[in-house]
Amino acid sequence: MVSAPRDIPRTLQDLPPKWAHCCLHVEHFLAGELEFDLSGKTVVVAFSGGVDSTALLLILHYLAQKNGSRVVAAHLNHQLRDEADADAQWTAVFCEGLGIAYEQRTVPVAELAARGGVGLEQAGRDARYAFFADILAQHDAHCCALGHHLDDLCEDVLMRLARGTAWPGLAGMSGYDRERRIIRPLLLTSKSVLQRFLTDIGVTWREDATNADPAMTRNRVRHSLLPLFLMENPNFPETVARLWKVGRLDRDYWDKQTTSSGPLLPHSLLKTSHKALRLRLYKASLDEMDGGQALADTLFKLDSAWEERRFGAVFQFPGDKRATITRDGVVFSVFSSRH
Amino acid sequence: MVSAPRDIPRTLQDLPPKWAHCCLHVEHFLAGELEFDLSGKTVVVAFSGGVDSTALLLILHYLAQKNGSRVVAAHLNHQLRDEADADAQWTAVFCEGLGIAYEQRTVPVAELAARGGVGLEQAGRDARYAFFADILAQHDAHCCALGHHLDDLCEDVLMRLARGTAWPGLAGMSGYDRERRIIRPLLLTSKSVLQRFLTDIGVTWREDATNADPAMTRNRVRHSLLPLFLMENPNFPETVARLWKVGRLDRDYWDKQTTSSGPLLPHSLLKTSHKALRLRLYKASLDEMDGGQALADTLFKLDSAWEERRFGAVFQFPGDKRATITRDGVVFSVFSSRH
Numbered sequence: 001m002v003s004a005p006r007d008i009p010r011t012l013q014d015l016p017p018k019w020a021h022c023c024l025h026v027e028h029f030l031a032g033e034l035e036f037d038l039s040g041k042t043v044v045v046a047f048s049g050g051v052d053s054t055a056l057l058l059i060l061h062y063l064a065q066k067n068g069s070r071v072v073a074a075h076l077n078h079q080l081r082d083e084a085d086a087d088a089q090w091t092a093v094f095c096e097g098l099g100i101a102y103e104q105r106t107v108p109v110a111e112l113a114a115r116g117g118v119g120l121e122q123a124g125r126d127a128r129y130a131f132f133a134d135i136l137a138q139h140d141a142h143c144c145a146l147g148h149h150l151d152d153l154c155e156d157v158l159m160r161l162a163r164g165t166a167w168p169g170l171a172g173m174s175g176y177d178r179e180r181r182i183i184r185p186l187l188l189t190s191k192s193v194l195q196r197f198l199t200d201i202g203v204t205w206r207e208d209a210t211n212a213d214p215a216m217t218r219n220r221v222r223h224s225l226l227p228l229f230l231m232e233n234p235n236f237p238e239t240v241a242r243l244w245k246v247g248r249l250d251r252d253y254w255d256k257q258t259t260s261s262g263p264l265l266p267h268s269l270l271k272t273s274h275k276a277l278r279l280r281l282y283k284a285s286l287d288e289m290d291g292g293q294a295l296a297d298t299l300f301k302l303d304s305a306w307e308e309r310r311f312g313a314v315f316q317f318p319g320d321k322r323a324t325i326t327r328d329g330v331v332f333s334v335f336s337s338r339h
Numbered sequence: 340m341v342s343a344p345r346d347i348p349r350t351l352q353d354l355p356p357k358w359a360h361c362c363l364h365v366e367h368f369l370a371g372e373l374e375f376d377l378s379g380k381t382v383v384v385a386f387s388g389g390v391d392s393t394a395l396l397l398i399l400h401y402l403a404q405k406n407g408s409r410v411v412a413a414h415l416n417h418q419l420r421d422e423a424d425a426d427a428q429w430t431a432v433f434c435e436g437l438g439i440a441y442e443q444r445t446v447p448v449a450e451l452a453a454r455g456g457v458g459l460e461q462a463g464r465d466a467r468y469a470f471f472a473d474i475l476a477q478h479d480a481h482c483c484a485l486g487h488h489l490d491d492l493c494e495d496v497l498m499r500l501a502r503g504t505a506w507p508g509l510a511g512m513s514g515y516d517r518e519r520r521i522i523r524p525l526l527l528t529s530k531s532v533l534q535r536f537l538t539d540i541g542v543t544w545r546e547d548a549t550n551a552d553p554a555m556t557r558n559r560v561r562h563s564l565l566p567l568f569l570m571e572n573p574n575f576p577e578t579v580a581r582l583w584k585v586g587r588l589d590r591d592y593w594d595k596q597t598t599s600s601g602p603l604l605p606h607s608l609l610k611t612s613h614k615a616l617r618l619r620l621y622k623a624s625l626d627e628m629d630g631g632q633a634l635a636d637t638l639f640k641l642d643s644a645w646e647e648r649r650f651g652a653v654f655q656f657p658g659d660k661r662a663t664i665t666r667d668g669v670v671f672s673v674f675s676s677r678h
């Protein structure tokens with residue numbers, strides 16, 4: 001039986017002081033660290049009904065009363081698990097009970113994956129982002145808030161290290177991606193804090209059984225790698241939070257140093273740039289064209305060729321992009337073969 | 340029974356082409372990546388008799404004939420294991436057989452640790468560095484070569500991540516530490532390559548039983564963490580090598596950006612510096628004074644205080660160092676309380 005959550009505190013003032021403070025801490029993180037001012041904005045919350053997104057929805061709901069923002073909960077029913085319909089019903093009742101605007105869509109993700117020849121994870125992600133984009137437009141919302149927290153960030157950093165992501169990408173997922181209109185208000189908050197928050201104020205949540213599936217990389221990291229790091233250093237999450245802050249600064253720093261990137265990097269610019277900056281200039285020039293990620297190895301080779309002024313040397317990058325050493329400098333272009 | 344290695348190839352030319360190429364690759368790494376030209380220099384090799392240092396000694400020995408450098412093997416008998424004396428004897432005979440200059444010292448490390456109230460690892464490290472410093476002086480040598488290889492670098496990066504080392508320190512141990520006169524010629528070479536090299540040319544080595552002791556952090560990382568990363572990505576060592584290269588560049592870049600660090604960082608300098616640079620300026624100013632490592636958290640707090648111009652605010656750092664926000668800028672000093 002699903003019933004509306006009657007006994008949940010209705011406003012920020014009704015919360016125990018500790019949890020009101022926790023909400024304000026999230027607002028502080030948004031304003032200070034992510035430079036995102038909630039006031040007056042509409043935010044779509046990706047609401048699965050799990051502990052992360054339930055806590056996120058409630059926190060933003062409480063803050064909305066204070067800063068004049070508006071929250072829209074958006075639930076996508078992936079139809080992948082037996083409980084999917086019950087989850088969807090639960091999220092609808094939960095929002096109705098609290099007077100939170102609610103949107104729901106049902107998508108046959110397994111069918112889409114089979115039809116598109118992609119994995120379930122990919123098909124699910126595609127369906128979610130299409131759904132959120134529609135809701136963003138429909139509600140004239142500013143961005144979509146995701147429930148990623150500090151435990152997710154730890155896992156993300158470990159996965160990025162395993163995959164070989166360079167700096168500053170190694171420091172983990174972004175807190176506020178303006179281009180993709182995604183914000184992660186809980187990124188430096190531990191999952192255990194979110195669980196205590198919900199438990200203390202008498203809110204239940206839906207458990208996701210797929211979180212235990214060892215076939216998924218993220219779950220392997222969660223259940224085997226992360227516990228080992230926590231054994232070496234019980235404060236590992238805090239050190240990851242610090243690394244993330246340094247990474248955010250360095251990303252911003254390099255972004256500002258590479259504003260002169262473009263289809264031509266003249267020798268005069270490269271000659272006065274440190275090798276660490278040159279590699280980022282190449283990468284920024286490639287990133288400005290759509291398509292695949294530049295490989296660090298090829299960037300190193302490109303720079304060696306530039307150092308030796310090997311005019312005519314051409315380097316291929318994913319996404320049909322290439323770099324050529326010319327007498328004018330390093331020229332970036334996209335193959336025309338597709339046209 | 341210990342006998343001199345009679346059938347080992349005597350010169351670079353006697354090596355199978357594959358392994359001669361491997362030696363030249365190490366020379367290339369020294370010259371290109373570490374900017375260290377071996378020619379005419381005397382290098383002390385820390386020679387335990389294990390696979391790493393035996394391979395290192397041989398590679399530098401073969402290269403010495405080519406580039407006019409000179410190799411001195413230095414063996415410290417820690418007297419910690421039953422096989423210690425046999426190991427020492429083996430290293431002496433090995434070097435005699437190849438005509439390599441050889442120095443040996445015996446130190447009762449367990450006794451020193453008990454007397455000094457430090458751990459075995461620390462006492463062993465202290466004894467080794469004192470020994471190497473003496474041999475460096477005695478032979479008018481340029482630096483001491485250590486056998487750390489790519490597997491060690493992988494473990495080092497994982498330990499640094501666990502401990503919370505910021506960027507660029509996170510990228511791992513240095514290849515060439517001019518100040519401490521330490522060089523690591525094999526840092527981007529896999530241990531398996533070194534093992535194959537020795538096996539192929541008919542050289543045996545001494546095994547170190549302590550390498551399996553799970554009480555040591557390094558061994559926990561080696562036997563539990565690293566295999567998991569290799570399972571996620573079989574090319575993990577190559578991605579770490581790439582990360583290390585980016586880290587080396589970034590370290591050099593930030594070193595060059597912070598040459599204006601010192602006991603006073605004037606507001607005019609800080610005002611025109613990005614926050615990412617300001618944090619490195621503080622750190623560089625603190626590093627110029629001897630003593631403990633600055634904590635990232637305190638550096639962040641110091642910068643917030645500077646941003647708010649909280650004149651008079653004082654921040655304490657390990658090693659009795661402190662930073663004060665004054666009307667002139669941020670001033671760094673060491674407590675005089677010790678005098």
